[in-house]
Amino acid sequence: MANMSEKFIITEDMKPIHVGLLGAGTVGSGTFAVLKRNQEEITRRAGRSIVVRMIADREEEKARQIAGDDEVIVTRDANEVVMNPDIDIVVELIGGYTAARDLILKAIENGKHVITANKALLASHGTEIFAAAQKKGVMVAFEAAVAGGIPIIKALREGLTANRIEWIAGIINGTSNFILSEMRDKGLTFETVLKQAQKLGYAEADPTFDIEGIDAAHKLTIMASIAFGIPMQFDKVYTEGITKLTREDIRYAEELGYRIKLLGITKRTSGGIELRVHPTLIPARRLIANVEGVMNAIVVRGDAVGSTLYYGPGAGAEPTGSSVVADLVDVTRMHTADPKHRVPHLAFQPGRLSDTPILTMDEVETSYYLRLRVMDKPGALADITRVLADLGISIEAMMQKEPSEGEDQVDIIMLTHLAVERNVNDAIARIKRLPITTGKVTRIRLEHLGSK
Amino acid sequence: MANMSEKFIITEDMKPIHVGLLGAGTVGSGTFAVLKRNQEEITRRAGRSIVVRMIADREEEKARQIAGDDEVIVTRDANEVVMNPDIDIVVELIGGYTAARDLILKAIENGKHVITANKALLASHGTEIFAAAQKKGVMVAFEAAVAGGIPIIKALREGLTANRIEWIAGIINGTSNFILSEMRDKGLTFETVLKQAQKLGYAEADPTFDIEGIDAAHKLTIMASIAFGIPMQFDKVYTEGITKLTREDIRYAEELGYRIKLLGITKRTSGGIELRVHPTLIPARRLIANVEGVMNAIVVRGDAVGSTLYYGPGAGAEPTGSSVVADLVDVTRMHTADPKHRVPHLAFQPGRLSDTPILTMDEVETSYYLRLRVMDKPGALADITRVLADLGISIEAMMQKEPSEGEDQVDIIMLTHLAVERNVNDAIARIKRLPITTGKVTRIRLEHLGSK
Structure with a gap:
């Protein structure tokens, strides 16, 4: 030739x-x-x-x-x-x-x-x-x-057009993923790693957009619009950052077989569409749980194709x-x-967007990681599980830590089955009022990212 | 609305x-x-x-x-x-x-x-x-x-058009990936898992196309054409299947921090384009090393974007x-x-394909896993390393197994730095003739899939 x-x-x-x-x-x-x-x-x-x-x-x-x-x-x-x-x-x-x-x-x-x-x-x-x-x-x-x-817009807009998209879950902010990776890998605190990230140029002097999930919420808004054929609705995204995550929670999650990642999640449910950014426990065996450092990855679940994942650098010149x-x-x-x-801007033909409602966070149903600090006394656990049962929240796994030498408080970690967030918040409020608790309950959402 | x-x-x-x-x-x-x-x-x-x-x-x-x-x-x-x-x-x-x-x-x-x-x-x-x-x-x-x-054609043809593609490495045959996953996970032989796969419908009655790498070679031919703007040249793909892989090699690779996957690899080098399908050691920490079962995944390295990965089901209705x-x-x-x-069929405008030559396997440069069975005698190692040194092949890692009770032969495993395949084949032929070897040398190629 x-x-x-x-x-x-x-x-x-x-x-x-x-x-x-x-x-x-x-x-x-x-x-x-x-x-x-x-x-x-x-x-x-x-x-x-x-x-x-x-x-x-x-x-x-x-x-x-x-x-x-x-x-x-x-x-x-x-x-x-x-x-x-x-x-x-x-x-x-x-x-x-x-x-x-x-x-x-x-x-x-x-x-x-x-x-x-x-x-x-x-x-x-x-x-x-x-x-x-x-x-x-x-x-x-x-x-x-x-x-x-990562050519994720093209994948959603053109590559997966056969599918009714069920959900998207993505690590779409490299800065926060770098911070979480380092916290887990080296056992450092959020503050320490944030300073490192700023030195390395991975985090800005004012890191608010990245660490509070706002940047991820912007990207999630765009993906949801293309996936579901809905207008851009940034103001309806629930956004929670990574600033309150502790080394302990990362370690406990690890012991239970999970990693904590800041995920942008959008999901179609019978009641409407979920739009949320928050730290999330995901099973460590999932590919996306192993995305480290400043890299990005997005899992898209479609009814025909099942799960596909797109991975690559999320920033840089x-x-x-x-x-x-x-x-x-x-x-x-x-x-x-x-x-x-031409290919429509937002995947769906103009004028054919849908007005599917966006759910409030109260209405969202997911699983939860709960960490409670309680007095090391008989009956403490019974009181807590009673509150959860009363609100229809069932427990999938539990782990109780031995109190340290000379301490009279212990950490109890529970993973729940699917529960509605309103009920979980209600349960947390009630648990905090129990005399055996110290008033502090940590709640982190958990997603299996499996076929359901 | x-x-x-x-x-x-x-x-x-x-x-x-x-x-x-x-x-x-x-x-x-x-x-x-x-x-x-x-x-x-x-x-x-x-x-x-x-x-x-x-x-x-x-x-x-x-x-x-x-x-x-x-x-x-x-x-x-x-x-x-x-x-x-x-x-x-x-x-x-x-x-x-x-x-x-x-x-x-x-x-x-x-x-x-x-x-x-x-x-x-x-x-x-x-x-x-x-x-x-x-x-x-x-x-x-x-x-x-x-x-x-997986919308990989679209990614290559449209999503990565800015890039000079450097290489592609993919798990693009679900059947063989299932077999390798099961062999590693359960320590079973190739034959045992193949029978299981046939029962499960993951492998056909005549599994030749899948286990001999021919199916992967077809897919690799198409990806290479789009990535590099070259004509389809299936007849030039080097193809080696997974039928000769043993549990021992899979286990030794694991001990050295690697997984063995059947990869389709195409790479642009100064001398031409590599087109090859063969079992490959890859670092276990790479995302693609963790793709299990019948799933597919493709890593594409572009000069601008770096590495991106695309993962999903490779078959099914x-x-x-x-x-x-x-x-x-x-x-x-x-x-x-x-x-x-319109978007050109093969990513490049018709009439603008290039006639870049395809390298023969002899000319390919990569790293190697070598397993030698040698007599447990002093000087054995010196003889072998001398052969390698004479052909300019340098060793990155080595592992010698203690002989089992009553045995007088040991396995020596070596990982080489980059070497030209012609030289490696030459070295293997010479090593086989050494009196201290048992005449059997296993050679599996190794790719780091890093930034170089």
């Missing part, structure tokens, strides 16, 4: 696609580097070359650094990019709400396709943005918004750039298609 | 897509069942309903059983389906070469899109089939041909049906697009 590139003839509709980057940060530099390094191969895949023509950043110097010696227009003013008739696709990597939203809407208004990694914006304003894009017949792609380099460029190739391959016959 | 389905208006270009199924076996029944059960949701995703209108099988009764009470034309003659002007998409689930190839080419000639799960056919005749489809402007989709329900239906939705969403602007 001859070298085929010699036979390749450039025709009019193969002229380069022109890209404008908004934001010259980590992902911007990764996107630029990947596009440049793999230019030849990407062109062979896309059918046209994809070229960054403009980079905008308030710090013009940063944009210039990325551009290097390449012929790229550098500007402080992102508006110049979204208004420029020479630009076909705008890549929004600024983050945040107001400016990013305005620029995206302006780009759409000017007939440009948009690629964004802005999960916070999509989770909150996605409905408005997709409606605008629909109206103008342009594409908005966002693979980089969820789980960095080039992994996230990989997803941005995949979107660029997608848009390049498909931008001439009749807009009605 | 109102229930949107009421607002949904049927227009002319939303009339149902008509599907003809060739083959009423396991995957055919799964495809039919999934399409029917999830009809409403699939329509919301695809924009049109997708309806099976014809089923062909030589055993007409089987086709009739699948169709049930539905209005489906059942026939013994698959030609009737591919000739019928009412059929938009032909799904080929017959398997085998001659008949399947003729029917697919006839369907293409009649302007029909084709979906196939026939890995053997694509690996051998893919080039001819895709050229015909290209010429007629129809799509040929084949997600179900590799790794059952509904998991494979899930992939067939995903292809049906894809074709439905995109079939009106200008053929030049």
Whole structure:
């Protein structure tokens, strides 16, 4: 076979696609580097070359650094990019709400396709943005918004279309997974590992978004919308972070055969859809329980396929750039298609979203890990199990620790069968009032992630 | 929000897509069942309903059983389906070469899109089939041909387009993975577990294709083509099965921190592309080492994204049906697009495949597990390490087993650093001739699957 590139003839509709980057940060530099390094191969895949023509950043110097010696227009003013008739696709990597939203809407208004990694914006304003894009017949792609380099949006939107999705459970925040991995592996406290993570650049100076589960909630909102065909509803996600997890709970979970992970979980039930982010015990033998460090992984349960899992780096310049460029190739391959016959933004055809209600956390049914500190006296256990039985909560496993030398309190750990959260909260309140308890009850949710 | 389905208006270009199924076996029944059960949701995703209108099988009764009470034309003659002007998409689930190839080419000639799960056919005749489809402007989709329900074709062809793929390593044959899992878990022999697998329906009466790595080689051929933009070259895949693996090797590997899996591996090197299927030691801590039973998993290493992993069921009626239906939705969403602007069949634009050479196994460089049975005499080890050193093979780890009571032979296990296979084979031949060896040397390849 001859070298085929010699036979390749450039025709009019193969002229380069022109890209404008908004934001010259980590992902911007990764996107630029990947596009440049793999230019030849990407062109062979896309059918046209994809070229960054403009980079905008308030710090013009940063944009210039990325551009290097390449012929790229550098500007402080992102508006110049979204208004420029020479630009076909705008890549929004600024983050945040107001400016990013305005620029995206302006780009759409000017007939440009948009690629964004802005999960916070999509989770909150996605409905408005997709409606605008629909109206103008342009594409908005966002693979980089969820789980960095893992093509999970494509898997949900296109790979699993045969399925009625039953649930999704994902490790979708690398920072918190790194912290939990280190706490377990080295027996360190949350505070100690957080400081390490900040030193290593895995956690920001203000780590709130990551460790309080907010970042995961943004990503979960987007996945749930695509999986179930529902609008983005970030405000309805229950969010609980990892700041209160102790080494003891991680160790006890381990002894019982479980790992604790911060999971984003969305599940379809007969009453509605669950949307929740919280620390979760999962059986240690599950593949996802063995995802360590800053890596991400998502399990998707579909009625036809069963469980599939997607694993990879959830952040970083080039992994996230990989997803941005995949979107660029997608848009390049498909931008001439009749807009009605493209893949729908949110997997389901516009106007065919459903109004399935989102459950409150009170209504959620799951299993629980309960740790109670009680006085080491006869009858303590009977009082506690009585409270649980009265509320219809049954116990799957129990572990009682011997009191340490000279101590008169012991830890009792219980794993429950499925129970409704309202009842569990009720039980905890009652248990706290029992004279034999010390008033402290730790509650962590537990998911088997099995076939049911 | 109102229930949107009421607002949904049927227009002319939303009339149902008509599907003809060739083959009423396991995957055919799964495809039919999934399409029917999830009809409403699939329509919301695809924009049109997708309806099976014809089923062909030589055993007409089987086709009739699948169709049930539905209005489906059942026939013994698959030609009737591919000739019928009412059929938009032909799904080929017959398997085998001659008949399947003729029917697919006839369907293409009649302007029909084709979906196939026939890995053997694509690996051998893919080039001819895709050229015909290209010429007629129809799509040929084949997600179900590799790794059952896992959307790995889509990930490679669309999700990772930014990347220069460095290597792929996959557990892509569930039968052999089940056998290896059971051998390790229960300490059983290959023959014992094979019989169990046959009883459970995990292995066929003639299990050759699965246990000799041929099925995996078909799938590997297809993945390599998409990953590297090369033609299908099944005849160049090195294929070695699992029939000679012993419990001892599995146990020794375990003691050294490794698991043995049958992997399909394709790797880009400076000299060419490796294409090989063989039992492989991989570090037990890798996620893919923990994939058990009939499940499949594929690790893809890209230069931008790093390693991503895709896991799920590799076979079965509904998991494979899930992939067939995903292809049906894809074709439905995109079939009106200008053929030049669809996703290319093999990820790269037609005519832009490369003629990168495929390496012979002799040229492959990897690490090795060597087990030698030697006389328990002083100097034995020195003789062996001298042979290895002479051929530039260096040792990473070694383990010598104490001889059993009354035995005068011992097992020596060595793990090598990277070495060229030609040299390793040479070394083995020389070692076998040493007077202190018993003439038996077991060689299993080893891959770290790390970042290099």
